[in-house]
Structures are given as C-alpha cells and as structure tokens.
Amino acid sequence: MTTYTIPVGPLHVALEEPMYFKVEVNGETVASVDINAGHVHRGVEYLTMQRNFYQNITLTERLCSLCSNSHPTTYCTALETIAGIRIPERAHYLRVIADEIKRVASNLFNVAIMAHIIGFDSLFMHVMETREVAQDVKETIFGNRMDLGANRIGGVRYDLDAKNQDYLSQQMERMKADLAEILDIYRNNAMIALRTVGVGVLPHDKALDYAVVGPVARGSGIAYDVRTKAPYAAYDRLDVPVVTETGGDVRARALVRLREVQVAIDLIQQCLRDMPDGPIAIGGLPRIPAGEAIAKSEAPRGELIYYLRTDGSDKPERLKWRVPSYMNWDALHVMMEGNRISDIPLIVNSIDPCISCTER
Amino acid sequence: MKAELGSFIGRLQPGWIVECATDRYGVTVGWCVLEAAGDLLPFAAAVKEAGGRLSTITAYQPKDPDAAVREIAYHFDLDGDTLTATVRLPRRGAEIDSLTPLFRNADWNEREFMELYDIRVRNHPDPRRLFVDATVDPAVLDRLIPFSAMVNSASTKTLWERIMAKTGDEQ
Numbered sequence: 001m002t003t004y005t006i007p008v009g010p011l012h013v014a015l016e017e018p019m020y021f022k023v024e025v026n027g028e029t030v031a032s033v034d035i036n037a038g039h040v041h042r043g044v045e046y047l048t049m050q051r052n053f054y055q056n057i058t059l060t061e062r063l064c065s066l067c068s069n070s071h072p073t074t075y076c077t078a079l080e081t082i083a084g085i086r087i088p089e090r091a092h093y094l095r096v097i098a099d100e101i102k103r104v105a106s107n108l109f110n111v112a113i114m115a116h117i118i119g120f121d122s123l124f125m126h127v128m129e130t131r132e133v134a135q136d137v138k139e140t141i142f143g144n145r146m147d148l149g150a151n152r153i154g155g156v157r158y159d160l161d162a163k164n165q166d167y168l169s170q171q172m173e174r175m176k177a178d179l180a181e182i183l184d185i186y187r188n189n190a191m192i193a194l195r196t197v198g199v200g201v202l203p204h205d206k207a208l209d210y211a212v213v214g215p216v217a218r219g220s221g222i223a224y225d226v227r228t229k230a231p232y233a234a235y236d237r238l239d240v241p242v243v244t245e246t247g248g249d250v251r252a253r254a255l256v257r258l259r260e261v262q263v264a265i266d267l268i269q270q271c272l273r274d275m276p277d278g279p280i281a282i283g284g285l286p287r288i289p290a291g292e293a294i295a296k297s298e299a300p301r302g303e304l305i306y307y308l309r310t311d312g313s314d315k316p317e318r319l320k321w322r323v324p325s326y327m328n329w330d331a332l333h334v335m336m337e338g339n340r341i342s343d344i345p346l347i348v349n350s351i352d353p354c355i356s357c358t359e360r
Numbered sequence: 361m362k363a364e365l366g367s368f369i370g371r372l373q374p375g376w377i378v379e380c381a382t383d384r385y386g387v388t389v390g391w392c393v394l395e396a397a398g399d400l401l402p403f404a405a406a407v408k409e410a411g412g413r414l415s416t417i418t419a420y421q422p423k424d425p426d427a428a429v430r431e432i433a434y435h436f437d438l439d440g441d442t443l444t445a446t447v448r449l450p451r452r453g454a455e456i457d458s459l460t461p462l463f464r465n466a467d468w469n470e471r472e473f474m475e476l477y478d479i480r481v482r483n484h485p486d487p488r489r490l491f492v493d494a495t496v497d498p499a500v501l502d503r504l505i506p507f508s509a510m511v512n513s514a515s516t517k518t519l520w521e522r523i524m525a526k527t528g529d530e531q
C-alpha cells in the first residue's frame with residue numbers, strides 16, 4: 001500500500017480555525033500526525049506586561065470568544081489573592097452565573113458543530129436554536145452576546161434585579177426539555193453512533209499520560225473538575241456533580257459536554273435560589289502589592305491556570321496562563337492514529353480546540 | 361492540604377523548603393525555590409511519585425536589565441493543590457534539563473520558552489519551533505526591542521523634551 005502525506009490546514013475547508021496538520025496515511029487510514037502551530041500567535045502575554053492591571057481585565061477577556069469570561073475571572077482572582085481582597089458573597093455567586101452561562105453556550109456550540117461535520121444539519125440547527133436561548137440571555141443581562149464585561153478587581157460589574165432573576169430562571173427552565181431531547185439523540189441515534197462511537201479513542205491511561213483536562217479528560221473517565229478539586233467563587237457552597245463517561249471517544253466527549261450543560265443550568269438555578277443580597281464589589285481601585293499567586297478555574301474546555309507575579313507597580317511583572325486546549329492538542333496524536341481520513345475534522349472538533357487561546 | 365501534597369512533603373530532600381498557604385476553600389498553594397538547577401529532575405520525580413501532574417511552566421525575563429539570574433517557575437497540580445518550584449539560572453546561556461521523561465506535556469511548554477527566551481533545554485525530544493516561525497532567530501523576547509517601546513516611550517519622550525525646550529518649560 002502506498003503512503004501519502006496529506007496537509008490539512010491552516011486554511012482548510014473542514015477546519016474552523018487555522019491549525020496545520022501533516023497527516024501520514026496508509027490508504028484511508030491515519031498513520032501519524034504532525035501538528036504545526038503559530039498561525040494566530042499574537043504575543044498577548046507579553047502585551048499584558050505592558051498594560052496596567054485594569055487594562056488587562058479588558059485584554060484577557062479578548063483572548064477567546066467562547067470562554068472569554070473565564071480569563072478575566074481567573075485573572076481577577078489572582079490579583080485579589082495577592083492583594084488579600086475578600087470579595088462580597090453576592091459577587092461570588094454572580095461570577096458563577098456568568099461563567100456557567102458561557103459554559104452553556106460554549107458546549108452547545110461544540111456539539112452543534114459535531115452534528116454539522118457529520119452532515120446531520122437538522123440536528124445542528126436544533127442545537128444552535130437551543131443555544132440561542134443562552135445567547136439571548138447574555139445579550140439581555142450583559143448587553144453582549146460574547147464578551148460579558150462582568151468582572152472587576154474586587155467583585156463584578158453587573159447585578160441581577162428581581163426582574164432579571166425571574167427572566168434568567170425562566171430561560172434556564174425553557175432549555176431543559178430541548179436539552180433532554182438533544183442528549184437522547186446524541187446518546188441513541190444510530191447515525192451519530194456510527195460516526196462517533198469508537199472513533200478518536202483516547203484511553204484512560206493515555207489521557208493521564210498526556211495530562212489532558214476538561215471534557216476530554218472526563219470523557220476518558222478522569223473525574224477531575226477544578227470546581228470540586230480546587231473550589232473558587234461560590235462553587236464550594238453549590239452541588240457540583242462531576243460528569244464522566246468511559247468511552248474515551250468522540251461521542252463520550254460530546255456526551256460529557258451536553259451533560260455539563262445540564263449541570264450548568266442547575267448551578268445557575270442554585271445560585272438564583274441561594275444568592276445573598278448585598279454589595280457586588282468592594283469600593284475604589286485597590287492597590288496591588290508585590291507578590292505572586294496561582295488562580296485556577298474550570299473553563300468550558302477544562303482547567304485554566306493563571307500565574308501572576310507583581311512587583312508593587314501597576315503592571316504585572318509576569319502574567320502567564322495555560323489554557324485547557326494546550327495539552328489537549330497533543331493528545332490528537334493518540335486519537336487520530338488508526339482512524340479514517342474522513343474522521344479527522346470530527347476528531348479535531350471533539351477536543352473543542354481553541355487556537356486563539358492556545359497560541360495567545 | 362490534599363493527601364498528594366502531603367505525600368510530596370514527606371519526600372522533601374535537604375534544601376527543598378516549601379512554603380504553603382491554604383485559602384478559605386481549603387485549597388493549598390505551595391512555593392519552593394530550587395537554588396540548584398540540578399535539583400529540578402529529582403524534585404519533579406518526587407512530585408510524580410506523589411501523584412502530581414505538570415500544569416504549566418512559566419519562564420520570564422527579569423525586569424532589571426542588569427540582573428545576573430533568570431527564573432523558570434514549574435507549576436504542578438496535586439489533586440487540586442498547586443506546587444510551584446522556581447529554578448534560578450544564569451541570565452546568559454541558561455540551560456535546564458527537559459521534564460519530558462517524567463511529564464510528557466512538558467514538551468510544548470519547553471518548546472515555547474526556548475523560542476522566546478535565551479534558555480536551552482537539554483534532552484528535549486523534539487526541540488523544533490512551536491509558535492514562532494523557524495526563520496526567526498531564537499530568544500525573541502531577550503533580543504528584540506518591542507515596537508511599542510520604540511515608538512511610544514522612546515520617541516514620545518524625545519518629542520516632549522524638544523517641545524518643552526522650545527517653549528522654555530524645563531519641566
């Protein structure tokens with residue numbers, strides 16, 4: 001059999017974002033993969049060190065669209081740790097609500113694209129229509145459909161009055177029946193199963209070896225979720241079930257994401273039930289002393305970690321973050337080998353990759 | 361602290377001092393400075409034996425241009441707790457062992473800091489460029505003057521000095 005090398009990307013019709021793969025194939029089967037990155041490397045980490053702490057809240061939110069809120073939340077948490085700031089209780093709950101609304105929209109977008117790649121476009125439209133509820137919620141509450149502008153150092157920049165709380169609760173309730181139907185299709189539909197079960201498998205031991213995180217790890221049976229392993233905001237007071245699947249394949253990762261949408265909706269409703277009254281932020285512009293801190297959060301794609309070092313000036317001495325996609329890319333080597341060429345876009349999509357986050 | 365971090369603390373060798381702080385959620389963050397770069401591999405091996413995972417690596421440029429040392433911070437996750445080991449290296453010609461024999465995911469982290477800073481990683485299995493194009497010389501951030509510094513700070517200061525001199529205002 002003849003061996004070919006096929007270039008896939010960076011501007012390939014089947015890929016949504018610019019990553020470049022060199023795929024060695026034997027016939028229709030993938031033999032090995034080489035990943036070539038750097039097409040959207042913007043030097044954002046370096047830029048943050050040229051801007052003050054307040055400007056960086058805006059900059060970090062623009063790293064990525066789908067998980068945009070996770071970045072300023074985690075960045076502000078690192079600053080608050082260094083400055084010893086204790087944010088108001090209500091702000092903790094409002095941070096959870098903002099993050100979970102983003103998770104709903106992000107996860108549904110990924111599973112919708114999966115249906116589109118398979119060619120199941122009626123399902124794609126169904127999922128996107130359900131996701132539109134989350135988009136409307138963001139637009140109504142925050143004024144934007146992607147960047148929420150919800151965070152500040154010492155709390156949040158938005159509040160929910162009684163009317164908006166009722167609206168949010170109703171919209172979350174409205175999504176439940178559709179979600180149950182969508183989950184049933186992803187779990188039981190024969191066409192979905194044919195294209196996703198046993199495809200792009202990442203066994204449990206390889207998932208540990210590649211140190212993958214988020215739904216990619218949980219789809220391979222690793223029960224690690226930052227919200228329970230290293231709680232932050234109000235997660236320690238909420239009931240957060242950790243969702244896992246054992247298949248390690250494309251469908252397992254999609255099922256984790258869909259079930260985590262259900263968990264996110266439940267978390268939002270828990271917050272609406274338990275959120276105390278009170279201020280949403282501390283007053284003034286706090287001074288950030290010299291120090292260093294680690295802050296972590298569970299972004300839609302998994303563990304996001306920020307390391308911040310300050311020297312008493314108004315700019316970070318060093319600000320580093322590692323996004324969940326960073327390790328998940330490398331695991332594509334395992335997921336792709338032995339699979340069909342036609343499944344490449346499906347497998348790449350199954351890690352829900354974010355290139356703008358990865359390359360920064 | 362979690363059992364994994366406790367297990368690691370039990371494996372500390374002479375000279376490894378870990379300072380820990382636990383927040384109100386019960387999450388512990390530990391910090392350790394390794395004065396000898398040769399301690400990195402045994403330190404990381406002890407983390408792995410305790411059940412740890414490499415989270416990420418932070419290399420950075422000292423702000424002081426005359427600084428004789430530079431640092432790399434290695435961040436490990438131990439079941440939710442985080443342990444950071446900072447290694448001090450000479451500012452020029454820094455070399456460090458690759459962590460890839462212990463933690464596979466060190467691969468991309470090490471490739472990334474090699475292209476940005478003047479640091480060589482010994483025994484890296486695949487020391488190719490990660491993000492920066494292969495035609496650009498390495499140690500980008502150590503060598504190049506940022507465009508923003510060149511056009512904003514430098515020229516603006518000169519311009520204002522000239523304006524102040526012309527208007528007779530020395531301030």
